[in-house]
Amino acid sequence: MSGSGGSIRVLNVAEKPSVAKSVATLLSGNQGQGLRVREGRSRYNKIYEFNYSINGRPCHMLVTSVTGHLMELEFEDRFRKWHACDPALLFTAPVHKKVPEDKLDIKRTLEEEARRCQWLVLWLDCDREGENIAFEVIEVCTAVNRHLTIRRARFSALTERDIYNAVQNLVNANKFFADAVDARQEIDLRIGASFTRFQTMLLRDAFVIDSTASDRNLVLSYGPCQFPTLGFVVERYWEIQSHEPEEFWTINCSHKSDEGTATFHWMRGHLFDYACAVVIYEMCVEEPTATVTKVRQQEKLKKPPNPLNTIQLEQRASIYFRMSSEHTMKVAEELYQAGFISYPRTETDGFSERTDLHAIVEEQQRHPGWGSYAQRLLDPASGLWKNPSNGGHDDKAHPPIHPTKFSSGESGWSQDHHRLYELVVRHFLACVSQPAVGAETTVEIDIAGELFSASGRVILAKNYLDVYRFESWGGSLLPTYEFGQQFVPTTLTLDSGVTRPPPLLSEADLLSCMDKEGIGTDATMHDHIKKLLDRFYATKDSSMRFSPTNLGEALVMGYDDMGYKLWKPYLRAVMERDMKAVSEGAKSKAEVLETCLQQMKACFLDARLNKVKLFEAMSVFFERSSRPSGDDQHTSGEFVRQCGLCHEADMVLRQNRDGNFMVGCLGYPQCRNAVWLPGSVSEAAVTTNVCNSCTPGPVYLIQFTFRRLEIPPNYSANHLGCIGGCDETLRQLTEICGTGSRLSARGRGPVTSNNNVPRSNTRQGPCIYCHQAGHSSGDCPSQSSGPRSVRPQSMNVQSARGRGPAMSNNVQQSNTRQGACIYCHQTGHSSGDCPSQSSGPQSARPRSMNVQSGQVSTSCSTCGAPCALRTANTIANRGRKFYSCQSQACNFFVWEDSLNNDNGGRGFQRANVSASASNPTRSGGSGRGGRGAGDAAGVSFVSATGDPVSGRRCFACGDPSHFANVCPNRGN
DNA sequence: GCAAGGTC
Numbered sequence: 001m002s003g004s005g006g007s008i009r010v011l012n013v014a015e016k017p018s019v020a021k022s023v024a025t026l027l028s029g030n031q032g033q034g035l036r037v038r039e040g041r042s043r044y045n046k047i048y049e050f051n052y053s054i055n056g057r058p059c060h061m062l063v064t065s066v067t068g069h070l071m072e073l074e075f076e077d078r079f080r081k082w083h084a085c086d087p088a089l090l091f092t093a094p095v096h097k098k099v100p101e102d103k104l105d106i107k108r109t110l111e112e113e114a115r116r117c118q119w120l121v122l123w124l125d126c127d128r129e130g131e132n133i134a135f136e137v138i139e140v141c142t143a144v145n146r147h148l149t150i151r152r153a154r155f156s157a158l159t160e161r162d163i164y165n166a167v168q169n170l171v172n173a174n175k176f177f178a179d180a181v182d183a184r185q186e187i188d189l190r191i192g193a194s195f196t197r198f199q200t201m202l203l204r205d206a207f208v209i210d211s212t213a214s215d216r217n218l219v220l221s222y223g224p225c226q227f228p229t230l231g232f233v234v235e236r237y238w239e240i241q242s243h244e245p246e247e248f249w250t251i252n253c254s255h256k257s258d259e260g261t262a263t264f265h266w267m268r269g270h271l272f273d274y275a276c277a278v279v280i281y282e283m284c285v286e287e288p289t290a291t292v293t294k295v296r297q298q299e300k301l302k303k304p305p306n307p308l309n310t311i312q313l314e315q316r317a318s319i320y321f322r323m324s325s326e327h328t329m330k331v332a333e334e335l336y337q338a339g340f341i342s343y344p345r346t347e348t349d350g351f352s353e354r355t356d357l358h359a360i361v362e363e364q365q366r367h368p369g370w371g372s373y374a375q376r377l378l379d380p381a382s383g384l385w386k387n388p389s390n391g392g393h394d395d396k397a398h399p400p401i402h403p404t405k406f407s408s409g410e411s412g413w414s415q416d417h418h419r420l421y422e423l424v425v426r427h428f429l430a431c432v433s434q435p436a437v438g439a440e441t442t443v444e445i446d447i448a449g450e451l452f453s454a455s456g457r458v459i460l461a462k463n464y465l466d467v468y469r470f471e472s473w474g475g476s477l478l479p480t481y482e483f484g485q486q487f488v489p490t491t492l493t494l495d496s497g498v499t500r501p502p503p504l505l506s507e508a509d510l511l512s513c514m515d516k517e518g519i520g521t522d523a524t525m526h527d528h529i530k531k532l533l534d535r536f537y538a539t540k541d542s543s544m545r546f547s548p549t550n551l552g553e554a555l556v557m558g559y560d561d562m563g564y565k566l567w568k569p570y571l572r573a574v575m576e577r578d579m580k581a582v583s584e585g586a587k588s589k590a591e592v593l594e595t596c597l598q599q600m601k602a603c604f605l606d607a608r609l610n611k612v613k614l615f616e617a618m619s620v621f622f623e624r625s626s627r628p629s630g631d632d633q634h635t636s637g638e639f640v641r642q643c644g645l646c647h648e649a650d651m652v653l654r655q656n657r658d659g660n661f662m663v664g665c666l667g668y669p670q671c672r673n674a675v676w677l678p679g680s681v682s683e684a685a686v687t688t689n690v691c692n693s694c695t696p697g698p699v700y701l702i703q704f705t706f707r708r709l710e711i712p713p714n715y716s717a718n719h720l721g722c723i724g725g726c727d728e729t730l731r732q733l734t735e736i737c738g739t740g741s742r743l744s745a746r747g748r749g750p751v752t753s754n755n756n757v758p759r760s761n762t763r764q765g766p767c768i769y770c771h772q773a774g775h776s777s778g779d780c781p782s783q784s785s786g787p788r789s790v791r792p793q794s795m796n797v798q799s800a801r802g803r804g805p806a807m808s809n810n811v812q813q814s815n816t817r818q819g820a821c822i823y824c825h826q827t828g829h830s831s832g833d834c835p836s837q838s839s840g841p842q843s844a845r846p847r848s849m850n851v852q853s854g855q856v857s858t859s860c861s862t863c864g865a866p867c868a869l870r871t872a873n874t875i876a877n878r879g880r881k882f883y884s885c886q887s888q889a890c891n892f893f894v895w896e897d898s899l900n901n902d903n904g905g906r907g908f909q910r911a912n913v914s915a916s917a918s919n920p921t922r923s924g925g926s927g928r929g930g931r932g933a934g935d936a937a938g939v940s941f942v943s944a945t946g947d948p949v950s951g952r953r954c955f956a957c958g959d960p961s962h963f964a965n966v967c968p969n970r971g972n
Numbered sequence: 973g974c975a976a977g978g979t980c
Contacts, residue, residue, distance in 0.1 A: 016979060044980055068978025075974095082973065090974090102980095129978055185976075192975030200973080223975045337980085345979090524977065 007051065007058035011117040012153075013066060013110065013137050015124045017044050018343075020065035022158040023123055024048030027061065027167060029160070040064055040113075042105035047113065054167055062113055066106050069129070070136040071097040073185045075193070078642075078649070082197050084666055085650050088608070089639050090194040091601040095186060097136070107140050114141035119149045122173060123166075125397040126154055128583055131177035138173065156396040159354055179589035180582040186593060187575060188224055191600050195222035195566075198604070199555070202611055207622035209536075209551060220555065221535055224572050225520045227556075229528045231567035232513040233538050234548045234556040236505045243501030249277035249494055251284060253445075253452050256490045259479035264290075264445060264452035264489075270497065280450060281494040287448040288492055292485040294444040300457070302436040302473050304464040306391035307400030308427045309349040310522035311515050313420075315508040316427070320470045321419050322544055325507055325526035331416045332401075340405045341424045345523040346398035350390030355399060357388070357432055363406040364425055373429060373467040384463060388431040395522075402428045426467050433464035436473055443481045447489070454478060504545035517569035518576050550621035558614035562607055638686035640723060641699040645673035653686050653702060660739065663702075663723050675723045676739030678730070680710035687720065694724025704730075710737055 014020040028035040028050035036049045048063040079085050079093040099107045114120065120141050124130035134152065142148055151170035155162045200220040203209075209218060250270040255262050271277045305312070313332065314325040323331075332344035351357065364374040376382045403425045409418055442455040456478025465471060505513070510529060514520055520528050532538040537552030548556070556567045565571070578596065581587040607614075638653045640663050649666040651673065661677040661684045677684065683705040690698040704719045711717070711733060721730045 042980095066978090067980055070978090072977095073975090080974095087974095125978090133978070181977080188975040188977085190975090194974085196974035217973080219973055221974060225976065333980090521977070523979085527976085 007060050008054075008119055009117040010052075010054070010059045010061050010119040010121055011110075011113050011141070011148075012061060012063040012121045012123055014063065015065065015130055015133060016067055017046065017065045019123060019125075019158065020046070020048060020063045023163055024050065024061070024063040026158070026160045026163045027052055027063075040106075040109035042067075042109060045106055045109060047109070052167075054170070059119075062117065063123075064109060064113065066110075066133060066137060067103075069133055070099055070103055070106060070140065072100050073097055073189050075189075082201070086639055086652060087194040087197040087201075088601065088604060089650070090197070091190050091597050091604065095189065097139075099140070110137065110140050111144045114145045114148060117145070117148065119151065121167070121170060122150070122152045123155070126156060127395060127397060128177045128181050128579070130397070131174050132181035134173050135175070135178040157352055157354070157399060159352075161354065174583075176585045177583045180579040183582055183589045183592050183596075184575065184579050187596050187600070190597060192221070192223045194604055195607075196220065198222075198608060199614065203614060203618055206615070206625055207618050208625045209622055219535065220551070221531070222566070223528075223531070224575065225524070225528045226531045226535070226537075227567045228517065228519050228569040228572055229510065229514060230532055230537050230548065230552050231556060231569070232510055233505055233532065233546045234553055234567070236502065236509075237548050237553070240501040240504065243499075245498040245500070246272060247274075247496055247498050248272050249274055249281075249496050251277070251281050251450070251452075252491070252493050252495055253290070253447065253489045254491045255290070255479075255487055257479045257487075260477060261490070262443070262454045262456075262479050262481075264443075264454045267444075267451040267453055277494060281492075283448045284450055284492055288488055290445040290447045290452070290487055290489055292443060292481045292483055293446045293451070294442070295481055295483050296442045298440050298442075299460075300438045300440045302438065302465070303389065304386075304430040304433055304435060304468065305427060306349045306389050307351055307431050308402070308424065309346050309391070309393060309400055310344060311347075311511055311525065312349065313344065313401055313423070314526060315511050316423060316470065317420060318507040318511075318544060320423065321416070323416060323419075324530075324540070324544075325511060326530045327416065328420065329526050331414075331420050335417060335421055335424075338410075340403065340407055340421055342400075342402050342404050343398045344401055346401060347393045347395040347522050348398055348400050349393045351388055351400060351402075360402055360404075360428060361432065364403065364429065366406060367408055367425070369422070370426060370429060370467055377429060377433060384434055385432060386434045400431075423470070426469065430464040430468035433467065434461070436463050436465045437461040438473060438475060440475075441478050443478065447492070504541070504547055506543075506545050507540070510546060517573065519569055519572055554617045554621050555614070557620070558617035559607070561613040561617060562610045564603060564607060566603070566607075639700065640686055640702065641694075642696065643673050644696060651675075653684060662739070676734070677704075677723070678706070678711075678733040678737040679739055680706045680733065680737040682707045689720065691722040691724050691726060693726045694722055699724040706733065712736065 012020070012023065014023055024035060025048075028048075034050060038047050038049070040047050044067060045065045048061075050061050052059050052061045073095050074080070074097075075090065076094045076096065079090060085093065120138065122134040122137060124134045124137070138150055142150075150173065152173040153163075153166040154169075154171055155166040196219065199222060200218070203220055204218050248270040249272075250268075251266045253264040253266075255264070268280075271280075308316075310329075314328050317323040317328040318325060329344065332341065335341045336344050358378065361374050361377055365371050365378070367374070377384050401424055403421070407421060409421075413421075437460045439458045439460055440455060441457075442453060444451055444453045446452075457473075457475025458477060459465075459473060459475065465473060507529065511525055514525050514528070519525070532546070532552065533540065535551075536549050537555070538546050538548050540546055559566045575596065578587065578592045582589055582592055640651050640653055643649050643651050643665040646665060651663050651665050653661065653663050660679060661681050663675040663677070665673040681704050683703075685703050686700050687703050689701040691701055699722060701720050701722050704721050706715065706717050706719065708717050715729065715733060719729055721727045723730070
């Protein structure tokens, strides 16, 4: 379909409404005939229309916009529920792009307009993200109109010349740029989701984390930007903690004359050797006459700042006004929206030659505060004007932040609006001003062969400092000295001092660290900082300085102990290099994704195997909780197939505490699909081989090892088998040996639950840092040059605080720890096996914050150990009494009220026997009539975090009387 | 309930 008068109908799409408006205004003003505006489906994204001509061809132009990314990357449905799959699968689970609900209006506008156009011209920002958004727009538009001619407009500033050049020289969109962002998005999502789920489910319920958020809602997130940001905070904190003050000595000298007092500093600075300092000092005292050996006078300039970009704005607002970067950006956004300042998210710190700087200054002449300075600036006779410097950064999309409209203050402005606008204006005026000029005098003297110096400064011309009141240039007047002049000092002292640690990181420091290491973008850095506070990983004190919380420190410590630098900026730096390679076409998106995700998955699996390090680090700061871990309920082993019964959840390979293997549905208890494996299996591991006959596929084959003595001689001890139903060998061995199911339990002793995780595989991939094989990333030589994190020595002292009950079996079973036990500090056993923890009363510490200890009332008939009557303090069951066995081995548990209810006069003994007969572990719900522990009771699963699972309780509230799917507290 | 990146 053609536009009016046979012209080409062109749909132009910009990244944001303001750009659409500018493009339309600039183009229609140039040669257009009447600019019309109409509403689109989305109230923010208007549609501008006018006639134009591109390369001599008449066009009917429609200019509209998106608001940043139109799409989001997400996992397919069945991987979105936290408990529906093993987090390790998130490295390979299918993902797709989707337009979220709040962007559907924009999508509809694009679809409606694209149907009626012949051309699509993309005016997205000319950076990688912009290019990626361009392809999102292309996807939406071409889905409804396959015949669209697609062109890209390249512009670097919203000026008439740039926009005109762009539209007359349309190019093709750059897929390499878009691919780089696709890769970044996918890596961020997979790493973020997998590690976040892993560490949240592992730690949240295992410890009493005293954050202000309800522990149940606490998310221990991991992200490739937020963690390195936390790393900066923790590292500085450790540096301070490990600082050992050292005493030093220095000689100070002063001389008072008619003109004033000069203070001379020892040019050796200071000495740590007291004897040495004393010897030198005594030499000086014996021959105290000073001779002036040098008098130097120099003109010094103090330059005005570079034009303002986002990071500078955030840093300066933090230093000058103590405003957080997040708040600064919020206020700046409002000033921008109201038209008072230019776009606040920019890396650019140099003005384009085309910017009319004078016009910006002219507007400000009326201001009562800085108007007279602006007038002086414009007066050529003052000589105050100087073209601004250039900081060398250019994002090719936005100019430095500058005032765009005069204001002497608006009625609706807060104090921070006033401050920020003033900062932007004064900064701009400073940028176009001459530097301050000072005269510096340096005098050097010699006393008994030792040199001392003093300096003074006089400001000759303040220039930009007159308007930039936030900066000062201190200096003191120095009395006049002449070369060769001699005098006897007024004072000559030997003074001591101590070295001091560096200060905690300020917000400005943190932004500098992030900027230097490429963590986040100018538009997101403040978000990452805020995230640390929101997640209770760090706090900000009254002087705007950051300290890690116990939680933040423990997480970094845990990963540091594993040898992984997940909290360092290197990972992001490697990713950034890869993204650059993709955007240049040097590497393909698929190649980068495969390498990076493979390495990160190996890292993830290894971290999971080494989770004891996280536990130990957390134990330093937090009490262990007696709450059942949310992780323990719906947990996962290795993925085998999708469940053919419920078609919703995965079936995973698991091993119970007796060592028996089964493949069970994660949808349990709603779905009870399970395949029990022969009792003679000693090891089982899911392979990457897929059965080619069983459906629905894929059904992954499992490598089995059978105990030789438990299978007939004509069967092999090693077997690659399928649980999909096609495997005759497996069927026969199941018949011959029975299974580990309750119904055919054979009562073997426990074996290690982690056998099914092939640890050896995880370390063999190439290093995530240097991409070389032959060493793990923890040992990477490329990473060893920087200082290994400095941990304060006091950490060992602190760890005594964490003394508590012996860790649960899952921790004891881990053999990964080689270091000293955190309890007794001896080597040779892990903290889980510490003899100091294994006998006697558990600990003087309350066993749990959630359970108040009660008196022993009776004995458990299962194991004979005494049972305690306790009172629950969970939200769902506060005040409710329950019995639980004191023995560590016996997990008997029953509600007191369920013993006396009228279900046929069921007594304590009965309930007890019933529970113990079906399940030696805590048998959730068995006492409350409604729901039993189910057919699979007695199974101890390997959890998402690798832990064997014991008690069966609601993972949402911890109540054993129901499961999470029917939890009354859910959704709170 | 997970990330980071656009933007409103």
